[in-house]
Amino acid sequence: MSHEKQFYINGQWVEPSTNDTVDVINPATEEVVATIALGGVEDVNAAVAAARAAFESYSRTSREERIALLERILEIYQRRSDEFARAITLEMGAPAKLSKYAQAPSGTGHFAAALKALKHFEFEERIGNTLVVKEPIGVCGLITPWNWPINQLACKIAPALATGCTMVLKPSEVAPLSALLLAEVLDEAGVPAGVFNLVNGDGPTVGSAMSAHPDIDMMSFTGSTGAGRQVMKNGAETIKRVALELGGKSANILLDDVNFEKMVAHGVMSCMNNTGQSCNAPTRMLVPNSRMDEVAEIAKAVAAKVKAGAPDAPDTTMGPVVSKAQWNKIQDLIAKGIEEGARLVVGGTGRPEGLDRGYYVKPTVFSHVTNDMTIAREEIFGPVLSIIGYENEADAIRIANDTRYGLSGYVSSADLERARNVARQIRTGMVHLNGAPLDNDAPFGGYKESGNGREWGHYGFEDFLEVKSIFGYYAEG
Numbered sequence: 001m002s003h004e005k006q007f008y009i010n011g012q013w014v015e016p017s018t019n020d021t022v023d024v025i026n027p028a029t030e031e032v033v034a035t036i037a038l039g040g041v042e043d044v045n046a047a048v049a050a051a052r053a054a055f056e057s058y059s060r061t062s063r064e065e066r067i068a069l070l071e072r073i074l075e076i077y078q079r080r081s082d083e084f085a086r087a088i089t090l091e092m093g094a095p096a097k098l099s100k101y102a103q104a105p106s107g108t109g110h111f112a113a114a115l116k117a118l119k120h121f122e123f124e125e126r127i128g129n130t131l132v133v134k135e136p137i138g139v140c141g142l143i144t145p146w147n148w149p150i151n152q153l154a155c156k157i158a159p160a161l162a163t164g165c166t167m168v169l170k171p172s173e174v175a176p177l178s179a180l181l182l183a184e185v186l187d188e189a190g191v192p193a194g195v196f197n198l199v200n201g202d203g204p205t206v207g208s209a210m211s212a213h214p215d216i217d218m219m220s221f222t223g224s225t226g227a228g229r230q231v232m233k234n235g236a237e238t239i240k241r242v243a244l245e246l247g248g249k250s251a252n253i254l255l256d257d258v259n260f261e262k263m264v265a266h267g268v269m270s271c272m273n274n275t276g277q278s279c280n281a282p283t284r285m286l287v288p289n290s291r292m293d294e295v296a297e298i299a300k301a302v303a304a305k306v307k308a309g310a311p312d313a314p315d316t317t318m319g320p321v322v323s324k325a326q327w328n329k330i331q332d333l334i335a336k337g338i339e340e341g342a343r344l345v346v347g348g349t350g351r352p353e354g355l356d357r358g359y360y361v362k363p364t365v366f367s368h369v370t371n372d373m374t375i376a377r378e379e380i381f382g383p384v385l386s387i388i389g390y391e392n393e394a395d396a397i398r399i400a401n402d403t404r405y406g407l408s409g410y411v412s413s414a415d416l417e418r419a420r421n422v423a424r425q426i427r428t429g430m431v432h433l434n435g436a437p438l439d440n441d442a443p444f445g446g447y448k449e450s451g452n453g454r455e456w457g458h459y460g461f462e463d464f465l466e467v468k469s470i471f472g473y474y475a476e477g
């Protein structure tokens with residue numbers, strides 16, 4: 001990495017205005033793998049000024065020019081995909097296979113989805129004699145987390161470029177290496193100077209300066225609900241649009257007619273995927289009270305097969321969590337689960353056996369959890385599953401909705417119509433039926449305190465567009 005102590009502003013790698021730095025720690029070894037510069041207000045101002053100047057010409061580029069640009073980005077990204085996978089493993093600890101086959105390809109997925117959407121997106125609509133035009137909103141501030149680092153960058157940068165916006169990105173200071181690589185890709189692809197700018201930094205300094213900046217028209221934020229709230233507050237003074245993708249505590253309802261062996265296994269593995277560090281992870285498994293003991297046995301056997309270990313070891317299925325701070329938080333929540341009377345089925349506090357270095361957590365399952373317990377209410381962001389019992393279908397729906405979050409939901413039943421009916425009653429932005437996977441072309445986002453934006457595919461364009469009515473556009477004489 002050659003640009004760790006630099007920022008990308010106005011088409012150039014530049015020196016920061018401050019001498020502040022932060023170390024990037026490999027969570028598998030606890031060793032420093034890089035040191036990045038932390039920016040200040042001056043760097044944000046320079047990046048915003050570059051984005052503002054570039055907006056004038058970039059916002060007027062044609063659909064065809066932007067299609068060509070996205071195609072070049074996609075081609076270069078794919079060529080360097082293995083580099084992205086390695087950077088992601090280094091910065092946040094994902095097992096090498098997960099980085100290669102899921103984390104890095106998520107970038108390709110979003111650039112390809114935006115490209116596809118751009119080819120057909122209706123930027124204009126006639127209503128009577130009025131022309132309604134969807135125009136790029138302006139300079140966008142993008143702030144992203146560390147858990148699916150490239151996924152979050154790509155699903156913001158691709159629609160911003162597709163719609164004719166210019167942008168300033170502040171990636172997570174915990175996992176900034178893949179973002180620096182992406183800046184290199186955008187540079188090589190010929191993104192015009194000032195259209196894309198990157199300033200590294202922390203939330204309170206760079207993130208707040210961006211959120212409050214009078215010359216940023218829109219903030220697209222992904223991260224915790226607490227930080228999202230700050231972005232919204234800081235953006236309020238300038239009435240900028242604030243699109244938020246925040247935390248979750250998603251329910252996974254297993255109706256009484258499912259194949260429990262299969263769907264409990266699926267639910268446990270989905271919860272543990274990426275070491276439990278996914279905003280949409282199915283962390284509350286809702287099962288009939290009468291099946292609780294049987295479900296706990298199945299979950300125990302499945303979780304016992306999860307192999308925590310070094311990201312590059314061939315038999316590893318789960319890497320460490322991202323940082324010491326996250327490790328401590330997860331330990332406290334596991335202890336809280338035990339203290340509040342949940343039944344520990346497998347896992348618990350401390351490191352998994354044989355791992356005395358690295359931020360490794362035991363794959364942990366609790367049964368007999370009630371929805372008022374801390375482990376059922378708080379987003380743990382670690383490999384910790386809570387199994388909660390319900391009396392009947394209505395009770396399951398009530399428990400699923402009894403949360404301040406509303407990101408995702410999961411419903412399984414042998415009867416598809418029954419599952420569909422339950423899905424319609426879940427107050428979340430997404431519901432998966434019978435283990436259906438995500439769809440890059442369909443909207444991703446949440447209700448309630450999980451956010452207010454929608455990303456991915458053509459829905460992901462809307463947050464980056466302003467709508468203008470030109471009355472009398474079609475009037476005669």
Ligand SMILES: NC(=O)c1ccc[n+]([C@@H]2O[C@H](COP(=O)([O-])OP(=O)(O)OC[C@H]3O[C@@H](n4cnc5c(N)ncnc54)[C@H](O)[C@@H]3O)[C@@H](O)[C@H]2O)c1
Pocket residue numbers: 143144145146147148152170171172173201202203204206207208211222223224225227228230231245246247248278279280379381407445446450451
């Ligand atoms: N809904 C989604 O699409 C989605 C996707 C991934 C992650 N997440 C959520 O992200 C969280 C985990 O990521 P994290 O620990 O990096 O979250 P975080 O909120 O700590 O940090 C996210 C980003 O916000 C910045 N930030 C922090 N405080 C800020 C402030 N006051 N103003 C502006 N920016 C600020 C950080 O520097 C970082 O870049 C979880 O809650 C997870 O659910 C949500």
